Amino acid sequence: MFIRAMCASRSLLGLDKRELMKWACNAIASRALETFFTADAVSVKTKRKLAQQWTGSFHQLALDRYGGHILDRYWAVADLAHKEMIAEELLAHEQTLYASMHGKFILRNCRIDQFKRKRDQWRQQQQGQSRKQALFADIIQSTGKVRNGSQMEVDAYSQRIILQENKPAPASFTMTVADGARAAASSSADKRKQPSGDDEQPSRGSKVLPPSAEEGAKRKKRKKHEQKADEDLSMVLSAIKATTTTTSSKKAKKHKKSKA
Numbered sequence: 142m143f144i145r146a147m148c149a150s151r152s153l154l155g156l157d158k159r160e161l162m163k164w165a166c167n168a169i170a171s172r173a174l175e176t177f178f179t180a181d182a183v184s185v186k187t188k189r190k191l192a193q194q195w196t197g198s199f200h201q202l203a204l205d206r207y208g209g210h211i212l213d214r215y216w217a218v219a220d221l222a223h224k225e226m227i228a229e230e231l232l233a234h235e236q237t238l239y240a241s242m243h244g245k246f247i248l249r250n251c252r253i254d255q256f257k258r259k260r261d262q263w264r265q266q267q268q269g270q271s272r273k274q275a276l277f278a279d280i281i282q283s284t285g286k287v288r289n290g291s292q293m294e295v296d297a298y299s300q301r302i303i304l305q306e307n308k309p310a311p312a313s314f315t316m317t318v319a320d321g322a323r324a325a326a327s328s329s330a331d332k333r334k335q336p337s338g339d340d341e342q343p344s345r346g347s348k349v350l351p352p353s354a355e356e357g358a359k360r361k362k363r364k365k366h367e368q369k370a371d372e373d374l375s376m377v378l379s380a381i382k383a384t385t386t387t388t389s390s391k392k393a394k395k396h397k398k399s400k401a
Contacts, residue, residue, distance in 0.1 A: 153177060154187070158194045162201065162208075171207035178214040185218050192219065199227050200234040203247035213250055221267055228256045228263075 153174070156164065164170040178188055192215045195202060202208035216224065231238060231253050238244030248254070256263045 153191055156194075158198070161191075161194055162198060165195075165202055165208045165211045166205045168207060171211055174211050175214050178211070178218065188215065188218050189220070189223065192223070196226070197230070199230050200238065200244075203231060203234075203238055203244045204241050206243050209243045209247050212247060216251060221264065224251075224267055225256075225264070227251070228253060232257055 153161075161174075164174055177183055177191070199212060202212045212227075216227070219227065228251055231248060231251060235248065235253060235257075238248050252263060252266070255266070
């Protein structure tokens with residue numbers, strides 16, 4: 142899987158800026174780039190190196206239906222300095238992007254209005270989102286509710302979890318002093334009836350896995366995740382091969398015509 146990731150990375154990094162723009166704005170090739178930016182096997186450093194080739198053209202990506210998705214995927218892994226550089230470029234073309242159906246969503250996702258009015262607050266929020274995304278990465282992957290989602294989706298999901306944790310108990314569960322006394326008395330009586338800790342049995346319906354079975358389940362989950370990453374990289378390599386073949390055939394046809 143590592144070798145495939147290296148091959149895919151080198152192939153994509155070998156493309157020039159014009160070719161990368163064509164890929165990003167193509168319905169099929171953009172899927173390969175989208176997979177590249179979301180693949181765990183590809184390092185963040187490599188993703189950022191590829192995205193730097195779009196410097197000065199991020200607003201063009203934002204105007205395109207497929208290019209906007211690529212920009213959204215890269216935004217999730219970009220560092221604060223590069224996000225600020227992208228935001229400056231988008232702000233310079235704010236009116237054009239607002240007039241575009243796809244561009245206005247990118248302006249919203251990147252919070253360009255806040256960047257323009259309250260830049261310090263925007264920086265703090267972007268740093269907070271990065272920390273929050275790292276904090277809830279395991280939760281998001283295990284639940285699968287936000288798989289490869291945009292940063293706004295990750296932020297919204299994380300916020301829902303925080304709100305659920307801080308949510309106060311419903312009014313129906315509020316006990317009066319008398320209710321509390323009765324509950325305490327009932328609890329004491331139940332404790333006297335319960336057997337000692339050595340005689341306790343697992344509750345009915347609960348499933349406790351032995352250590353060996355638990356390790357096996359973890360290995361199975363890891364293997365499944367690696368297989369998914371392998372499939373993603375295979376898709377990237379296939380798209381690169383298909384595009385290279387098409388380009389070579391076009392050049393060969395042009396060469397034949399020029400000879401004729």
